[in-house]
Amino acid sequence: MKYLGRRLVRALLLLIGVSALCFLFTEMAPGSFFDEMRLNPQISPATISMLRSRYGLDKPLLVRYADWMKAALHADLGYSMAYNVPVAPLLWSRAKNTLILATVALLLAWLISIPLGVLAANRRGGLLDRAVMLATSFLVSVPELVLALALLAIAVRWRILRVGGMMSPDFESLSSWGKLRDVLLHLALPACVLALCETAVIVRHVRASVLEVLNAPYVQAARGFGTGPARLLFRHVLPVAANPAISLFGFSLAGLLSGSLMVEVVCGWPGLGPLILEATLSRDLYLVIGGIMFSALFMVGGNLIADIMLLALDPRIRGEASGAN
Amino acid sequence: MSIYLHKHSPHDQSAVASLLRVQGLCKNYRRGGLWQRQMPIAAVCSVAFEIPRGQTLALVGESGSGKSTLARCVTRLERPDSGQILIEGTDIAQLHSRELAPFRSRIQMVFQDAATAMNPRFSALQVIEEPLRIHATGEQVGSDRPNRREIVRSLMIEVGISPDWMHRPIGHFSGGQRQRLALARALALRPQLLVLDEALSGLDLSTQAQIANLLLDLQTSHCLTYLFISHDLALAARLADSIGVMSEGELVELGPTQQILSNPNHTATRTLLASAKSAAANLAAITGASA
Numbered sequence: 001m002k003y004l005g006r007r008l009v010r011a012l013l014l015l016i017g018v019s020a021l022c023f024l025f026t027e028m029a030p031g032s033f034f035d036e037m038r039l040n041p042q043i044s045p046a047t048i049s050m051l052r053s054r055y056g057l058d059k060p061l062l063v064r065y066a067d068w069m070k071a072a073l074h075a076d077l078g079y080s081m082a083y084n085v086p087v088a089p090l091l092w093s094r095a096k097n098t099l100i101l102a103t104v105a106l107l108l109a110w111l112i113s114i115p116l117g118v119l120a121a122n123r124r125g126g127l128l129d130r131a132v133m134l135a136t137s138f139l140v141s142v143p144e145l146v147l148a149l150a151l152l153a154i155a156v157r158w159r160i161l162r163v164g165g166m167m168s169p170d171f172e173s174l175s176s177w178g179k180l181r182d183v184l185l186h187l188a189l190p191a192c193v194l195a196l197c198e199t200a201v202i203v204r205h206v207r208a209s210v211l212e213v214l215n216a217p218y219v220q221a222a223r224g225f226g227t228g229p230a231r232l233l234f235r236h237v238l239p240v241a242a243n244p245a246i247s248l249f250g251f252s253l254a255g256l257l258s259g260s261l262m263v264e265v266v267c268g269w270p271g272l273g274p275l276i277l278e279a280t281l282s283r284d285l286y287l288v289i290g291g292i293m294f295s296a297l298f299m300v301g302g303n304l305i306a307d308i309m310l311l312a313l314d315p316r317i318r319g320e321a322s323g324a325n
Numbered sequence: 326m327s328i329y330l331h332k333h334s335p336h337d338q339s340a341v342a343s344l345l346r347v348q349g350l351c352k353n354y355r356r357g358g359l360w361q362r363q364m365p366i367a368a369v370c371s372v373a374f375e376i377p378r379g380q381t382l383a384l385v386g387e388s389g390s391g392k393s394t395l396a397r398c399v400t401r402l403e404r405p406d407s408g409q410i411l412i413e414g415t416d417i418a419q420l421h422s423r424e425l426a427p428f429r430s431r432i433q434m435v436f437q438d439a440a441t442a443m444n445p446r447f448s449a450l451q452v453i454e455e456p457l458r459i460h461a462t463g464e465q466v467g468s469d470r471p472n473r474r475e476i477v478r479s480l481m482i483e484v485g486i487s488p489d490w491m492h493r494p495i496g497h498f499s500g501g502q503r504q505r506l507a508l509a510r511a512l513a514l515r516p517q518l519l520v521l522d523e524a525l526s527g528l529d530l531s532t533q534a535q536i537a538n539l540l541l542d543l544q545t546s547h548c549l550t551y552l553f554i555s556h557d558l559a560l561a562a563r564l565a566d567s568i569g570v571m572s573e574g575e576l577v578e579l580g581p582t583q584q585i586l587s588n589p590n591h592t593a594t595r596t597l598l599a600s601a602k603s604a605a606a607n608l609a610a611i612t613g614a615s616a
Contacts (some may be wrong), residue, residue: 217442221507224400225430225456225514227424236444 007307011300018296019072022289023065032111033081033283042227057285063182078126078286080278087290097166097269098228098264102256102298104187105194109252112199114245117206120168121214122233134202134252139200144259148193148266155189155225162186177277190267194260197253209241216240246313257298344414344550345399345518346375350408350418352394368394369400369506371408372572381544381551383561383582385597386571391396392554395521396570399552400434401425412518429604430460430514437523439503444493450491453477484539502530505539511549520552525560537564558601562586570594 264273276291436442572593
């Protein structure tokens with residue numbers, strides 16, 4: 001428990017650090033939400049300074065930060081200037097979509113990666129192994145953006161998948177089965193892009209950790225006293241090889257949640273990505289900060305989940321944790 | 326080439342049947358990969374020897390001389406490219422996994438680093454009973470849990486570890502204790518041949534001596550045959566009835582221990598002998614200085 005407590009404290013400190021940097025950098029960035037209003041002769045400077053003071057922008061940075069922190073403790077992340085609504089519910093409605101996308105991509109990536117990595121390692125140097133290594137080195141070196149655009153072009157040409165948005169215009173008229181199908185068809189493209197990029201990395205890690213364990217003397221010893229290939233894999237290799245994979249699982253969860261933003265923008269998925277981009281371009285201060293905080297929260301949450309999984313599955317970490325008590 | 330090796334009765338050759346007999350054993354590794362042309366590298370080249378039942382043959386040589394590859398071939402962790410490995414007359418060199426299964430329990434290997442040779446997540450009990458669980462079928466010994474536990478208990482006593490510790494994880498034992506547990510695991514299936522691949526190399530001198538004594542005791546009580554692989558000629562001389570010297574994949578010298586020590590023919594043997602002597606001289610100098 002102490003182990004988890006330490007992790008939790010660390011996560012909180014990280015979030016506080018991210019928020020401080022957010023405030024600092026948005027302050028340092030040139031321009032403000034009201035720049036365009038200033039150019040508009042119909043809006044008087046008095047109105048603008050009134051607006052500024054309403055959003056608290058006339059106060060010094062530290063005071064604003066302290067106010068924001070106090071409010072954030074009550075789940076209030078401020079007010080969006082462009083949307084004229086509180087930031088938190090706005091972000092949450094979009095974050096749900098990001099969560100859906102990232103979860104599907106994550107499951108897809110791991111469902112492909114684990115069997116592929118294990119099989120490749122088991123037949124090292126075989127045809128499958130070489131094919132996997134070639135494909136993944138290709139995928140690793142191609143930027144996500146290019147992959148997204150390529151798949152987008154294919155999807156548009158073949159007209160199998162729906163492109164852009166999350167639902168078709170006639171969504172409300174569909175049956176519940178049809179609604180699910182519609183969402184899945186929209187989801188397929190961004191999820192595939194994300195999953196492919198992650199798969200390339202994960203397969204290599206899974207393969208490497210399985211290979212390492214396969215070469216370990218105790219696996220050789222187990223072969224030596226006549227352990228069959230299936231028992232060797234499931235009793236001796238996989239439980240140990242799973243460890244680095246589980247840490248990676250947390251990282252990939254965190255990475256997918258925060259990394260999906262760009263793919264969302266390209267594929268038009270209504271998640272946090274397009275919202276944060278828009279907010280950044282229009283200098284919608286609190287929406288930007290809130291969006292980044294959500295991403296950071298996802299990242300930290302993903303790592304926490306990985307820590308908990310490791311704690312549950314690895315007796316050595318459990319020993320370490322109880323030893324620290 | 327076929328050389329008979331005996332400790333006790335050098336003249337009575339036909340009476341002692343050899344347990345292990347290796348003939349013309351070759352193993353190549355391939356270097357190169359997807360783009361490079363593959364180049365075979367000879368790790369072991371037409372090696373032949375035999376070990377009578379209950380005796381010890383030590384294979385010594387520098388690192389890279391092919392000792393470990395040979396050990397891995399004899400235990401069939403590797404398939405040799407050519408040659409024969411006869412266990413009481415049956416050639417196991419090219420057998421496939423299913424045909425090999427009955428021989429697995431007769432040959433056991435003990436590895437150099439006991440810390441990595443046993444699954445770090447297992448307890449001592451789990452480590453030692455694992456081979457029993459695999460080979461337990463039907464009415465055989467070790468087929469049920471309490472029975473297995475009893476066997477593990479007696480094995481632990483035999484190698485000098487308190488059975489009260491059987492639930493301890495492997496990581497909580499010291500290096501010497503781990504090597505004792507590794508021996509217990511190797512003995513679990515009542516093997517005839519133990520291949521000890523640098524089994525004493527990672528240990529400090531006093532632990533080494535203790536385990537060496539344990540090996541000698543076990544050899545008499547279980548009528549074990551040892552293939553002892555080491556780079557340490559002095560240690561080999563202590564344990565072995567005969568010594569084979571390996572160099573660059575070939576067995577360059579083979580004979581009774583006394584003969585090898587007193588009358589080395591090959592340069593590789595002389596080098597090993599010289600280094601063993603200088604180590605002994607160093608030790609003498611240190612003890613002399615401290616006394």
